[in-house]
Amino acid sequence: MPMPGLDHEAAGLALPDLDRSSASDGNELVPGPTYRTSLAPRVLFATPEMSDFVKTGGLGEVAGALPRALRRHHDVRVLIPGYRQVVESCGDIALVAHLPGFADVPPCNLGFVETADGLGIYILLSAELYDRDGSPYGNAAGDFDDNDLRFGRLSLAAAELARGADPAWSADLLHLNDWQTALAPAYLAWRGARTPSVLTIHNLAYQGLFPHETLHRLGLPEDAFRVDGVEFYGQLSFLKAGLFYASQVTTVSETYAREITTPESGCGMDGLLRTRAAQGQLAGILNGIDESWDPRVDPHLAARFEAGDWKGKAANAEAVRQGFGLAVSRGPLFAIVSRLVHQKGIDLSLDAARTILSEGGQLVVMGQGEGHFEEALRGLAERNPGQVGVHIGFSEENARRVFAGSDFLLMPSRFEPCGLAQLYAQRFGSLPIVHRTGGLADTVEDEVTGFSFAEASANGLTQAVRRAIDAFGRKKRLNAMRQTAMSRDRGWNGAALDYCALYTRALGNSAPGRCQAA
Numbered sequence: 001m002p003m004p005g006l007d008h009e010a011a012g013l014a015l016p017d018l019d020r021s022s023a024s025d026g027n028e029l030v031p032g033p034t035y036r037t038s039l040a041p042r043v044l045f046a047t048p049e050m051s052d053f054v055k056t057g058g059l060g061e062v063a064g065a066l067p068r069a070l071r072r073h074h075d076v077r078v079l080i081p082g083y084r085q086v087v088e089s090c091g092d093i094a095l096v097a098h099l100p101g102f103a104d105v106p107p108c109n110l111g112f113v114e115t116a117d118g119l120g121i122y123i124l125l126s127a128e129l130y131d132r133d134g135s136p137y138g139n140a141a142g143d144f145d146d147n148d149l150r151f152g153r154l155s156l157a158a159a160e161l162a163r164g165a166d167p168a169w170s171a172d173l174l175h176l177n178d179w180q181t182a183l184a185p186a187y188l189a190w191r192g193a194r195t196p197s198v199l200t201i202h203n204l205a206y207q208g209l210f211p212h213e214t215l216h217r218l219g220l221p222e223d224a225f226r227v228d229g230v231e232f233y234g235q236l237s238f239l240k241a242g243l244f245y246a247s248q249v250t251t252v253s254e255t256y257a258r259e260i261t262t263p264e265s266g267c268g269m270d271g272l273l274r275t276r277a278a279q280g281q282l283a284g285i286l287n288g289i290d291e292s293w294d295p296r297v298d299p300h301l302a303a304r305f306e307a308g309d310w311k312g313k314a315a316n317a318e319a320v321r322q323g324f325g326l327a328v329s330r331g332p333l334f335a336i337v338s339r340l341v342h343q344k345g346i347d348l349s350l351d352a353a354r355t356i357l358s359e360g361g362q363l364v365v366m367g368q369g370e371g372h373f374e375e376a377l378r379g380l381a382e383r384n385p386g387q388v389g390v391h392i393g394f395s396e397e398n399a400r401r402v403f404a405g406s407d408f409l410l411m412p413s414r415f416e417p418c419g420l421a422q423l424y425a426q427r428f429g430s431l432p433i434v435h436r437t438g439g440l441a442d443t444v445e446d447e448v449t450g451f452s453f454a455e456a457s458a459n460g461l462t463q464a465v466r467r468a469i470d471a472f473g474r475k476k477r478l479n480a481m482r483q484t485a486m487s488r489d490r491g492w493n494g495a496a497l498d499y500c501a502l503y504t505r506a507l508g509n510s511a512p513g514r515c516q517a518a
């Protein structure tokens with residue numbers, strides 16, 4: 001039986017090699033520098049979203065920050081689809097390669113730009129696949145029905161960048177993120193390439209499931225459609241392919257890394273994940289947040305402040321109340337900043353809102369997502385004018401203002417791989433109230449840097465809300481907690497060192513001294 005990971009021999013699964021000659025569309029290629037600018041290992045960070053261009057949630061933020069933090073140790077480049085938002089914001093894109101089509105996956109061009117701070121970005125240029133209205137994944141009508149081709153194309157391009165698609169730069173290691181890139185390790189295996197790969201799970205619940213027919217659309221070997229491969233309960237799963245074929249699997253906190261090996265939290269993948277863990281090939285590396293999250297320098301705030309300057313924080317609270325149309329109040333201000341989806345326990349927060357309001361607190365909400373949650377929140381605001389303010393939509397500037405102005409952040413997620421909102425809140429002196437799960441368990445210390453509760457229920461959250469309101473009434477204690485939360489180190493350096501050590505291992509290279517703190 002084939003074993004997951006690098007040791008797996010892709011016997012019998014070889015695909016025909018690419019026919020580069022068929023790909024030309026007459027465009028001029030612009031070769032990049034043919035010399036290596038650094039001897040550091042070359043890492044391709046492939047992602048379906050990146051905050052520089054387009055994001056729908058936490059993965060986009062990580063993709064904007066982590067590759068930059070990794071540059072201290074590696075020669076890192078990013079690969080992202082050329083969605084309309086990406087192409088429009090890039091200006092001049094140099095064309096570095098033509099990538100041939102394969103089965104129903106269309107050919108496309110590979111563009112390259114450098115960001116203002118010198119990070120190299122490969123952009124997959126295919127108007128047919130990516131030049132659309134909507135989010136990276138769909139529009140008002142739902143998910144795009146060719147997402148298998150769109151992200152099959154992305155995964156295939158990542159594998160091709162490890163196999164010389166760009167003559168000027170070839171990846172020594174692929175770092176893949178979530179299902180949208182997770183076929184890449186399988187493509188490598190099927191083509192007999194030994195380039196190591198790391199797959200990071202940002203959310204196991206999104207698995208990239210498609211009908212069996214996708215196998216043919218992508219031209220994948222029929223042999224791969226089995227339990228030890230890409231098959232998942234009769235469907236084809238991109239994520240499963242990555243979990244099986246990647247050299248190393250990571251997720252974004254240690255607790256979530258343990259949780260996903262259990263039947264309760266493993267979303268049906270727990271058996272495979274237990275195998276990877278037993279082989280020492282599953283690790284949890286906690287996300288960081290970037291340095292711009294600093295209330296001392298944030299230009300978006302009504303008043304900049306630091307720990308101890310609680311008048312400055314109060315000025316932000318006043319601005320948030322005004323912005324959301326709330327009455328003047330000396331009570332606690334609670335906030336929700338979130339995608340409005342089941343995972344985030346929005347229903348539990350709606351329930352706990354009754355306690356918040358009856359105890360003299362107020363609530364502001366910013367986010368968007370499932371229509372029924374948006375409606376329920378709007379209804380709550382209508383029934384409680386001046387006490388509840390809801391903004392359906394998302395803007396990072398406003399999110400920053402809400403973190404700075406609120407006293408508490410509600411985050412009763414049913415599961416949470418890492419969670420970023422609680423880290424932003426802590427940095428801005430807003431104490432998170434969280435379900436003790438995944439990354440929330442690893443970053444919120446109960447009664448020290450926030451409040452946590454064990455059971456994901458309305459009652460569990462309400463009890464924690466009561467404790468928070470009690471702390472709000474005892475200013476010395478409240479301020480000590482704020483101070484501690486604000487001073488925790490949440491930067492990316494620690495994670496970058498951990499990834500560096502993992503890459504070094506995956507590359508089979510002891511590279512002494514490579515992974516050293518700055």
Ligand SMILES: Nc1ncnc2c1ncn2[C@@H]1O[C@H](COP(=O)(O)OP(=O)(O)O[C@H]2O[C@H](CO)[C@@H](O)[C@H](O)[C@H]2O)[C@@H](O)[C@H]1O
Nearest residue numbers: 056057058059202252338339368394416417418419420421
């Ligand atoms: N409607 C919206 N549109 C755009 N941006 C919005 C948004 N609502 C919130 N955001 C922003 O995205 C962040 C959300 O990140 P989270 O990590 O909290 O959750 P998410 O589930 O998206 O990410 C997943 O990936 C991240 C990264 O690994 C893990 O931390 C997390 O646990 C996992 O569920 C917020 O801090 C906010 O800045």
